[in-house]
Amino acid sequence: MSDDTPAPKPKKPVLGEKKRLEARRKFLRSVALAGGGVTAALLGFVPVLAAWEPRLRPPGALAENKFLASCIKCGQCVQVCPVEAIKLADLLDGFGLGTPYIAARDQACDFSCDGLQCVLACPTGALTHEIAYPHQVRIGFAEVARPDKCLAMQGKGFRGRIRDEAFRGKFRYNEIDRWNPLPVRSQEFDLPLCDLCVRHCPIEIRMAQCAAGKPPAGDKNQCPPKRAIGLEPMASAPDPTARQPVVFDGCVGCGACEMVCPTEPPAIVVDMTKNADTRRSS
């Protein structure tokens, strides 16, 4: 190098007292900011640990802890659902913020897409791609939670429209419109014995279609191997016409029965802690 290199200066001049204080303050502020930010993010644990409001997850959802780990919160499952059964959770749902759930009483999954579109749409496998047909779904398990409310168990029929005017739920009534789900309220019923839960069960409907030689989408794989729900005679019924809904191993927990149950609150609900597999093993 040339000779006119300036005399070596101290690389880092000693900071003035004022500057050093400012640097230290800035450091402490930054640590506080980091602490605050991470704390805010960790607040998401509170609802998780408190198991705040467990909710039904869409078809194919992994076990809850794996589901929360893998869901990227994009809502593609929401967008493809023909009956708009899937909603996204909000702030108070912890790490569930932005994750999909189904409020079956408002709008159940009725499998009107046939092909599990939500599963196909999921980019991360949070809704496992290992299932392809409605009967493979394990959302939960239906349960007659309020037998005293059930019309069939009292031997009562049902006449009129399901639920009140505020109810916006949709359902695909195959025999009326194969392609478009209709508002449940658009249908009028006159049933000597209420069997709304059974006649709206997507699994039962599929079994009937298959029995008639017309499997959904012409695909025999769509045929469920097991029944999901039926009305059975009661052992000790005051009324001989009374029947009780019995949930079978084919139930996938879609919640269609809960949605259309005309009593308030519904006599039949989906228990999200159980499914056909866990029930059998226990």
Added chain:
Amino acid sequence: MNRVLESVAQLFGRAPHKPEKHEIPIPVQVMYEEKKKTKVDQAYLEKLHEEHRGNHKWRNRRWVTLLVVNLLFVVSYQFDVQLVEGALTASRALGFHMADLNSALQVMLAFKHVVLNLVIGTLTVFVLWFLLGGRTFCSWVCPYHLIAEWAEGIHLWLRDKGVALDVTFHRGTRTLFWVMFALLAYATGYTVFEFISPTGILSRALIYGPTLALLWVGMLLLFEIFVSRRAWCRYICPIGLTYGLVGVLSPFRVSYSPKDCAHEGDCRKACLVPHVLDVTIKGRATDMRLPIGADCTRCGLCVDICPTDSLKYEFVGLHQAHPAPEPPPRAESA
């Protein structure tokens, strides 16, 4: 010092390196010497400023792009046209999987299992933003960036009135956040960061309707308005760091030429990440043409404001911002 390493070091939060005289090539030194000798033609400079006043060409283009991209998501869903399904965290554009790199990273770390769709989506987006400049995502797509930009206007107005504070933090805090959120995702199995990500919250709110989580975004904006300018993007957001790293070697960038620069510093005042523009300070440039570092969001505010066109966009191989420097006027003899 190696320019790429310097760019990455700044991204992680180090203060810009002030070049020693021996690090500045002779032609650049000569250029600076010439500037010292020549008196600035104030009238001419004033005329240039006058011409650039109200120039918002790139800002307007960027705002339109940002709004169009975000509205495409909304329109696709609301009218079921299926152009871009999903939200900014993950989507399918005309059938192609796309996954936000930071969200995908959080999911991979938390879930510890990657399905093929996510690999495809991540690679697609990686290539896209490598080509388009990494943090270009921030200023041209992220909905929080736009709202924070508007809030910044309010902040500056209040600051000048003495109502708002102007607190700064160490830029390395963002790196700390990035590491902590990565570790938290891996250790807890939850995508912890997504809980507070205003990008995800806003994108979903636009598409699927307002949520309580918007209150958090509101709090962030209030903090930025009254306490610290652009705090989220500058000191916190790990998404920005992720995309910054993607854009380190990107061909799309802002290029600086010190030749005509009057070193007034308007660009640094407008900039979200002014440290990347420290090369525009007199005596800091180490070349006659310099790419601006990876932390740059390619927002173009500096390109709009620069009266001497010393800062321009370039796409290496397609479009050169500044003409090649002339050979040094004097040959240096050994």
